[in-house]
Amino acid sequence: MKKLLTEFLELGGKLWVCGPCISSRNIEESELIEGAEVTAAGVVNLEAMEADAVFVF
DSSP states (O other): HHHHHHHHHHTTOOOOEEHHHHHHHHHOOOOOOSTEEOHHHHHHHHHHOOOOOOOOO
């Protein structure tokens, strides 16, 4: 998974993390991996609707 994620980011992929989701799970932004960006869920939804491909986990 680490190799896959590294290659994804190197190829210009974006890793967005829902701010309220990590907050409710007591995860600090500083605990996220390099390259992860905290954003609002609405932003993720809007971008996903306009994207050619989306992977959600």
